[in-house]
Amino acid sequence: xxxxxxxxxxxxxxxxxxxxxxxxxxxxxxxxxxxxxxxxxxxxxxxxxxxxxxxxxxxxxxxxxxxxxxxxxxxxxxxxxxxxxxxxxxxxxxxxxxxxxxxxxxxxxxxxxxxxxxxxxxxxxxxxxxxxxxxxxxxxxxxxxxxxxxxxxxxxxxxxxxxxxxxxxxxxxxxxxxxxxxxxxxxxxxxxxxxxxxxxxxxxxxxxxxxxxxxxxxxxxxxxxxxxxxxxxxxxxxxxxxxxxxxxxxxxxxxxxxxxxxxxxxxxxxxxxxxxxxxxxxxxxxxxxxxxxxxxxxxxxxxxxxxxxxxxxxxxxxxxxxxxxxxxxxxxxxxxxxxxxxxxxxxxxxxxxxxxxxxxxxxxxxxxxxxxxxxxxxxxxxxxxxxxxxxxxxxxxxxxxxx
Ligand code: NAD
Ligand code: MG
Numbered sequence: 485x486x487x488x489x490x491x492x493x494x495x496x497x498x499x500x501x502x503x504x505x506x507x508x509x510x511x512x513x514x515x516x517x518x519x520x521x522x523x524x525x526x527x528x529x530x531x532x533x534x535x536x537x538x539x540x541x542x543x544x545x546x547x548x549x550x551x552x553x554x555x556x557x558x559x560x561x562x563x564x565x566x567x568x569x570x571x572x573x574x575x576x577x578x579x580x581x582x583x584x585x586x587x588x589x590x591x592x593x594x595x596x597x598x599x600x601x602x603x604x605x606x607x608x609x610x611x612x613x614x615x616x617x618x619x620x621x622x623x624x625x626x627x628x629x630x631x632x633x634x635x636x637x638x639x640x641x642x643x644x645x646x647x648x649x650x651x652x653x654x655x656x657x658x659x660x661x662x663x664x665x666x667x668x669x670x671x672x673x674x675x676x677x678x679x680x681x682x683x684x685x686x687x688x689x690x691x692x693x694x695x696x697x698x699x700x701x702x703x704x705x706x707x708x709x710x711x712x713x714x715x716x717x718x719x720x721x722x723x724x725x726x727x728x729x730x731x732x733x734x735x736x737x738x739x740x741x742x743x744x745x746x747x748x749x750x751x752x753x754x755x756x757x758x759x760x761x762x763x764x765x766x767x768x769x770x771x772x773x774x775x776x777x778x779x780x781x782x783x784x785x786x787x788x789x790x791x792x793x794x795x796x797x798x799x800x801x802x803x804x805x806x807x808x809x810x811x812x813x814x815x816x817x818x819x820x821x822x823x824x825x826x827x828x829x830x831x832x833x834x835x836x837x838x839x840x841x842x843x844x845x846x847x848x849x850x851x852x853x854x855x856x857x858x859x860x861x862x863x864x865x866x867x868x869x870x871x872x873x874x875x876x877x878x879x880x881x882x883x884x885x886x887x
Contacts, residue, residue, distance in 0.1 A: 507595065508776065509536035509620075511587070511611050512602035514545045516707045517625045517651065517768065521600050522549060524773045528782060535596040538587060538603070541565060547572040554578065556595050559586045561607075584610075591615045600651070600776065601626040604709050605832050606874055609633065613867075616646045623775035625651035627726040628832075632825040633870045634729025648730065649775040654723055655730055656771035657749035657762035662731070663779075665754070672736075673727060674751040674759070676743040677720040677802065678703050678766075683744060686806055693845040695838065703746040703766045712835045716848060717802060721813020722831075725824050728817060735817045740810070742800045747789060765789050808849045812856065822862040822873040829877035830855035837885045847885075855881045 508525060512518045518539075525532045534553040539546040540561035550558045550573055559581045560569045566582035573580055581590060584607075591599065591614035599615040600623045601608055608626035615622050617640065624630070630637060641648050650656050654675050662670075681700050682690060698715040699708060706714070713719035724738045746766040753759045764770055767786055774781070804811045809831070816823040834848035843851065859876050862869050 505533045507535040507597045509596035509599045511538045513537040514539040514542040517602035520769050521772050587611045588614045592618050616640045621647050623649045630726045630729045631828045638729050651775045653771045654750040660762045661752040661760040669755050671753045674739050678746045679742045680715040716809045717807035718809040721810045822865045825870050825873045826859045826877040829874045830881040833881035
């Protein structure tokens, strides 16, 4: 699969040659990734054009982005916001659609070359499936898509000769380390984790952690859901599963190391013991830019890492006894089947409840664990069965919390 992935990457529909722009469909344009992607695009307007912008309910920002980037199409997920967006853009040629189905339909259109999948959570899965079915390259930030149905997504990508280029910084690092290594076997990959805001803390501290505190990440400024996932280490668990499918690895080839400075974004160890790392200051614009422009590297003026200024890089084992979500994700990774999809759904519900002060920090783990035990295990699910497992897990987790 690694070979196929990298070979197929050459097949991105529009090469980034001079005078030829790559047409981007930005799904989730109002989020943290979406906004940073627009900064990258604005700085490289001869290379990229914006064809599609989508958002769920931040209509003010979506309208502002549409007026600035003049896409062909915008989609607002929340149908109640349709009239407002339509009216605000009535003096333009921009087509406006609304609703979940419209997201899928637009993903199936021919007006773009590359989808940047930056919707958060399970909601991003169906548009990605449509893009791949439509033969469109995908720059994937939405890791939950691969956690839920990674086997099916990657199989369809290979069948349709569609490159899936990671945006997640760790996976972008691994992808970059693999360029030029097509024939060489990976011994293992080492995913680095910052450890989040509660690194070194124990359960007696975590039990009292509140939403505002958990939303303060030391190194990255991200959307609310992934910030909570980073504080519980669930994010690293999701990333292990994401890596398993992106790079066709066995679970035992994936190791997690805590690296609080977030300078090494991840590493690949080959069969001869040699380790390649990709490094830089923590800034998501770099992996976003790499995925949008792949296989080219384009110049920028982002701040550079200075070895003399920050001269200590440290590494330690994750504390699985305190951060039990990571252990649950490792179970899901090892057992496979529908368990990662079930875990992901329960986690989405638990994080939603935590962000609304409905459960405490450690309760999130209990909700996920109970849901993983409750929903029947399916070893090789169909796509329909993945959808059903997601629904069952959501309902069960919501009942547990009495949402
Ligand atoms: P965010 O919450 O800031 O933005 C999410 C975007 O998705 C918004 O545009 C929102 O309108 C849209 N959206 C939300 N729910 C939707 C729904 N039901 N239907 C349609 N659209 C919906 O999230 P983010 O931090 O930008 O993260 C996006 C994805 O990228 C996540 O999967 C996350 O794990 C991944 N990621 C993010 C970062 C980061 O630095 N933010 C880093 C690595 C990976
Ligand atoms: Mg990451």
